[in-house]
Amino acid sequence: MATTPAATPPLLRRVNASKLLGVLSTAGVMTGTGLIEATGLTRATVHAVCNDLIAMGWVVELDPGHDAPGTPVGRPSRRFEFNSQAGYVLGIDVGAAKTTVLLADLRGDTVAKAGRSFAEVRTPTEQTEVVNQAVLETLAAAGVSDQEVLAAAVGIAAPVDRDGNILVDDEFWRRFDAGLTARLSELHGWPVLLENDANLAALGERWRGQAREVDDLVVLLAGERFGSGLMDSGRLLHGSRGGAGEMVYLKMVEGVGDTAGIARTARERGAKAVADPVVQTSLRALAGDKPVTAELVFAAAASGDQVALGILDEVTTRTARVVATLAILFNPELVVIGGAVAEAAKSLLPSISEQLAGFTATPPRVAASSLGDAIVSVGAVRRALNYVEEHALDLQLRARRA
Amino acid sequence: MATTPAATPPLLRRVNASKLLGVLSTAGVMTGTGLIEATGLTRATVHAVCNDLIAMGWVVELDPGHDAPGTPVGRPSRRFEFNSQAGYVLGIDVGAAKTTVLLADLRGDTVAKAGRSFAEVRTPTEQTEVVNQAVLETLAAAGVSDQEVLAAAVGIAAPVDRDGNILVDDEFWRRFDAGLTARLSELHGWPVLLENDANLAALGERWRGQAREVDDLVVLLAGERFGSGLMDSGRLLHGSRGGAGEMVYLKMVEGVGDTAGIARTARERGAKAVADPVVQTSLRALAGDKPVTAELVFAAAASGDQVALGILDEVTTRTARVVATLAILFNPELVVIGGAVAEAAKSLLPSISEQLAGFTATPPRVAASSLGDAIVSVGAVRRALNYVEEHALDLQLRARRA
DNA sequence: GAATCTAAATTTAGAATCTATATAAATCAA
DNA sequence: TTGATTTATATAGATTCTAAATTTAGATTC
Numbered sequence: 043m044a045t046t047p048a049a050t051p052p053l054l055r056r057v058n059a060s061k062l063l064g065v066l067s068t069a070g071v072m073t074g075t076g077l078i079e080a081t082g083l084t085r086a087t088v089h090a091v092c093n094d095l096i097a098m099g100w101v102v103e104l105d106p107g108h109d110a111p112g113t114p115v116g117r118p119s120r121r122f123e124f125n126s127q128a129g130y131v132l133g134i135d136v137g138a139a140k141t142t143v144l145l146a147d148l149r150g151d152t153v154a155k156a157g158r159s160f161a162e163v164r165t166p167t168e169q170t171e172v173v174n175q176a177v178l179e180t181l182a183a184a185g186v187s188d189q190e191v192l193a194a195a196v197g198i199a200a201p202v203d204r205d206g207n208i209l210v211d212d213e214f215w216r217r218f219d220a221g222l223t224a225r226l227s228e229l230h231g232w233p234v235l236l237e238n239d240a241n242l243a244a245l246g247e248r249w250r251g252q253a254r255e256v257d258d259l260v261v262l263l264a265g266e267r268f269g270s271g272l273m274d275s276g277r278l279l280h281g282s283r284g285g286a287g288e289m290v291y292l293k294m295v296e297g298v299g300d301t302a303g304i305a306r307t308a309r310e311r312g313a314k315a316v317a318d319p320v321v322q323t324s325l326r327a328l329a330g331d332k333p334v335t336a337e338l339v340f341a342a343a344a345s346g347d348q349v350a351l352g353i354l355d356e357v358t359t360r361t362a363r364v365v366a367t368l369a370i371l372f373n374p375e376l377v378v379i380g381g382a383v384a385e386a387a388k389s390l391l392p393s394i395s396e397q398l399a400g401f402t403a404t405p406p407r408v409a410a411s412s413l414g415d416a417i418v419s420v421g422a423v424r425r426a427l428n429y430v431e432e433h434a435l436d437l438q439l440r441a442r443r444a
Numbered sequence: 445m446a447t448t449p450a451a452t453p454p455l456l457r458r459v460n461a462s463k464l465l466g467v468l469s470t471a472g473v474m475t476g477t478g479l480i481e482a483t484g485l486t487r488a489t490v491h492a493v494c495n496d497l498i499a500m501g502w503v504v505e506l507d508p509g510h511d512a513p514g515t516p517v518g519r520p521s522r523r524f525e526f527n528s529q530a531g532y533v534l535g536i537d538v539g540a541a542k543t544t545v546l547l548a549d550l551r552g553d554t555v556a557k558a559g560r561s562f563a564e565v566r567t568p569t570e571q572t573e574v575v576n577q578a579v580l581e582t583l584a585a586a587g588v589s590d591q592e593v594l595a596a597a598v599g600i601a602a603p604v605d606r607d608g609n610i611l612v613d614d615e616f617w618r619r620f621d622a623g624l625t626a627r628l629s630e631l632h633g634w635p636v637l638l639e640n641d642a643n644l645a646a647l648g649e650r651w652r653g654q655a656r657e658v659d660d661l662v663v664l665l666a667g668e669r670f671g672s673g674l675m676d677s678g679r680l681l682h683g684s685r686g687g688a689g690e691m692v693y694l695k696m697v698e699g700v701g702d703t704a705g706i707a708r709t710a711r712e713r714g715a716k717a718v719a720d721p722v723v724q725t726s727l728r729a730l731a732g733d734k735p736v737t738a739e740l741v742f743a744a745a746a747s748g749d750q751v752a753l754g755i756l757d758e759v760t761t762r763t764a765r766v767v768a769t770l771a772i773l774f775n776p777e778l779v780v781i782g783g784a785v786a787e788a789a790k791s792l793l794p795s796i797s798e799q800l801a802g803f804t805a806t807p808p809r810v811a812a813s814s815l816g817d818a819i820v821s822v823g824a825v826r827r828a829l830n831y832v833e834e835h836a837l838d839l840q841l842r843a844r845r846a
Numbered sequence: 847g848a849a850t851c852t853a854a855a856t857t858t859a860g861a862a863t864c865t866a867t868a869t870a871a872a873t874c875a876a
Numbered sequence: 877t878t879g880a881t882t883t884a885t886a887t888a889g890a891t892t893c894t895a896a897a898t899t900t901a902g903a904t905t906c
Contacts, residue, residue: 046484047484048483048485048486048489048894049456049459050862051862051863051891051893052863053456053863054451054452054455054862054864054892055862058863061448061451075883079446080446082448083450083864086864086865086866086884086885087450087863087864087865090863106872108873108882114874115875116873116880116881116882116883117882118872118883119882201775209806258683258684274679279681279774280660280677280775281660281774282659282660283806284775285772285775285804285805286774287773289772289773290805291772291803292772292773367694367769370687370690370691370694371674371688371691371769371773372683372688373685373687373688373690374684375684402693403693404611404684406684452865452891453862453863453864453865453890454891455892456892456893460892486894486895487854487855488855488856488893488895492892492893508901510853510902516902517853518852518853518902519852519853519854521853521855522855
């Protein structure tokens, strides 16, 4: 009947241990005195908690020594360090055309990376197999066993609710294998979390991107697809069925913004240019036999092609309108634009910012992502680390450094 | 240095007392055994906590008796009840044209109500004075003293951030007195919380309106103004400067949706109708000397006036578009339409719902508010009660029933 | 009316945890 | 070697919980 268990004395230890571990996981080597200051606990408690954490494998004790660089007086301190090799996490980006897998230690530092194209993939089962190959590659490269992996997070281009379920069954989201997470978990034994790719992008940007210290954030993912991750007060928004931030149905972004849309527009304009020999464009040639990709359009624009430039101008104008709408409705402090289109949009950020000022009373800052291709997989690593931090004191470690 | 204080044994009592009080505040009379089941605590702890809460004034003990209606066997139970008269809260709606004040007990039941028009108000100071008159009226009517008031919440039609500050300084939001909360607090001694009116409407709908049990919610306030309150996973969104859900700058709602916009449109159409005697409309007469209000348009539409009906049709079409945009971006389970326009829109809900289905994969339910005029003030009461619940164990009560 | 039954209340003992204080340890400097 | 200094550890006391034993208050039975 009771929703949460009763608060008993061991809860105190849990709370204090969790807090101390949180401090250690972001700081470097710390002494007992340093932990007293950082946590507000007394010396006796700090040492008791540290002893517990060392026994569990979360913390390693270094040789005693002095902390301050000044005159070393008094008994040397015990020195504690978060054991970043106590386990590993996987961040997996399952995109439309390819997958990216990051294996990271508990500090979040990448220890191995792998990617695979989905070009040969025909069925969902094959897709899962390809993802698994990339996973195995990272584990082998770093010499990490399944027992050492504490969690994995997978990002997909579909709405995912708070419980990691895909509730929307729709043609737009049919491209991936709904059994992916169950299959990976079954094969390897580690928990696999599922999350929307744009949401993970938001986590990534806030952790290691442009949005550090930012609590109210919109990340616009403009790459293979056009979507957004929304964060209010540091919390991701999901909506009732995981659809928060999705824009597939938004009229204003119809067909433009993602790379497929750009390529299609380029093919049309290229064909039109064939009929009008006055217009000089490299897209005309491309419209024939070779497939026109968004990358080719970016390249053409970079070398001054007028038609390509016109297409990108249109893309950024539409992007600006979307940013304005999101900025008005969510009032974020910052909007980060990520994905393949981000690179091209970078030079247009000032004009987007300028347009924004006219639309809202408190326009957000606008920035381009610097995480590039890894925007989703880095966020997935962060998601997996969040899970580990939440469950740290319940997890059984198989530590390397003891 | 430490952000939160260390967890010490007294924290356990706080946690358990808070949980038990939460159970009692929503349930009716409860026995010790009932509380054991509801909280998961042991009998000894339940009684210890109850004794504490009785001493503090939050709980009253009734004569012992048997709970179950069956054969009464064994020692009679002690019976506990939340002391809903332990204090009172105020919910204050400061609108553009008037203010509504609710005085409620700790269960949230209204014990007094008052309203005042701002028609005679010229300055912000005068406005505060009028609000204060309404407050005094409720206190006098219920015979409640300032000492018994534990908190008040004020709703205004402007962005308010999480700390209750108005950060946006803009012509749209200049209508009220920025010193209102400080003044009330100074006059009466109770804490005064400030919050955006649409956000309060969302709290109100979730508490006592159409959105009970709904965690992902949008409330569209279409009355004196057009704004929305957004809730994700039961939490209100604010954005970085309190602007989340504001739509003043949204092109798609420009000038229509609020009552002032409706009145203006009506005046224009009325004037046009004067020039075209073929059109039959009561608005023509109204366009002359008397001021045309939205209420008159609603009334005219109700009696079949074609021009008025045309205006309302336009309003609902635009409303539908806004609902669709919010539904796509936030993926709520439910959209509640409240405010003066809500009544008129009620009959058009089915068609709005229908349009929505074409726009989104998982369209939300759409409902009209049943809280009427009180939508914001009821939410303000809920906001104040939330504050009281959060701070219950720190507050010094001046109980009536001891 | 006394004994018995029952469920609840209360008391007691034990465990976990914290703080505060006292004691011990390790290092440098004189 | 002794003293100063800082840190680590041990001990005592307080708070709070659980679990088990005991008491209590009313209903039922003999």
